[in-house]
Amino acid sequence: MTMASDPQADSGAMSEAAFTAISQLARSEAGLVLPPGKATMVQSRLRKRLHQVGLKDLEAYARFVCSEEGVSERRYMISALTTNVSHFFREAHHFKILRDLVFPELIDRARAGGRVRIWSAGCSSGQEPYSIAMALLSAAPDMAQRDVLILGSDIDPNMIQFAEEATYSDQQVAGIEKDVRSNYMTPATQGGFTVTPQVRKIVRFRELNLLGPWPMRGQFDIIFCRNVVIYFDQQTQAGLWPRFHGALVPSGWFFIGHSERISDASVHLYQSVGQTAYRAVPAGL
Ligand SMILES: C[S@@+](CC[C@H](N)C(=O)[O-])C[C@H]1O[C@@H](n2cnc3c(N)ncnc32)[C@H](O)[C@@H]1O
Numbered sequence: 494m495t496m497a498s499d500p501q502a503d504s505g506a507m508s509e510a511a512f513t514a515i516s517q518l519a520r521s522e523a524g525l526v527l528p529p530g531k532a533t534m535v536q537s538r539l540r541k542r543l544h545q546v547g548l549k550d551l552e553a554y555a556r557f558v559c560s561e562e563g564v565s566e567r568r569y570m571i572s573a574l575t576t577n578v579s580h581f582f583r584e585a586h587h588f589k590i591l592r593d594l595v596f597p598e599l600i601d602r603a604r605a606g607g608r609v610r611i612w613s614a615g616c617s618s619g620q621e622p623y624s625i626a627m628a629l630l631s632a633a634p635d636m637a638q639r640d641v642l643i644l645g646s647d648i649d650p651n652m653i654q655f656a657e658e659a660t661y662s663d664q665q666v667a668g669i670e671k672d673v674r675s676n677y678m679t680p681a682t683q684g685g686f687t688v689t690p691q692v693r694k695i696v697r698f699r700e701l702n703l704l705g706p707w708p709m710r711g712q713f714d715i716i717f718c719r720n721v722v723i724y725f726d727q728q729t730q731a732g733l734w735p736r737f738h739g740a741l742v743p744s745g746w747f748f749i750g751h752s753e754r755i756s757d758a759s760v761h762l763y764q765s766v767g768q769t770a771y772r773a774v775p776a777g778l
Pocket residue numbers: 522523524525575576577578579580583614615616617618621646647648649652701702703704718719720721724750
């Protein structure tokens with residue numbers, strides 16, 4: 494581990510004690526696991542915050558976030574430490590399952606006056622919930638006039654703000670099929686593309702820590718929680734699978750990231766329907 498032995502020196506490295514304090518806080522606040530191998534990443538990401546709050550080195554920053562006065566800074570510390578990589582229509586096989594297996598029944602229900610609720614948990618900068626919305630509207634454009642809502646949530650307030658603004662660079666939209674992009678995005682004055690009001694109408698965003706309470710009313714027909722729990726320790730992951738099951742309607746659909754797996758103690762709650770795609774086994778079965 495490349496850490497400074499002199500805790501007072503702002504040499505670019507931080508003391509082992511400061512790193513330990515920060516990583517323990519990241520784990521208790523957000524479930525994030527930061528092994529010693531990530532020390533350099535942690536240092537470079539926190540350096541910006543250090544200057545913004547006017548502290549001289551990472552030791553002082555670690556003392557501050559761990560103190561009572563630093564409680565409100567923890568939100569920004571977590572924001573700096575999260576990995577927010579995302580792209581439109583990531584893991585195309587999940588969108589095929591949506592189109593072929595999931596949407597037909599939900600579209601029928603919405604057209605019959607029923608309610609459809611979808612949750613993208615850990616949505617980062619919004620590409621995931623917007624991709625779901627675009628896929629749904631491509632299958633049935635009238636869904637914008639039905640009782641359909643897609644919730645995108647993330648612990649990172651900066652990501653939620655970006656997602657609400659709904660404008661993406663040329664590079665960020667490069668992976669979207671041409672006709673989907675021309676139907677659901679318009680060129681933005683400052684460059685890039687903005688998601689259309691038709692799509693935005695069925696997508697809502699909210700800051701939410703998955704380790705805290707989930708105050709949403711009602712259950713979800715579909716939950717996407719992809720490439721999020723991979724950053725959590727095993728115990729945190731194990732606690733989330735039953736919670737997601739409880740947040741799904743009976744036989745609701747659940748999608749996780751390609752390198753994630755449901756903990757052994759919860760596999761009985763989910764029936765596999767494809768690569769990292771599941772249906773919630775109804776309680777009592
Ligand atoms: C790599 S992104 C995944 C984005 C999207 N789901 C995808 O697959 O493209 C992981 C996101 O999880 C969020 N995250 C990390 N810890 C969280 C927590 N405790 N509660 C809610 N979101 C969290 C991060 O802020 C980040 O935006």
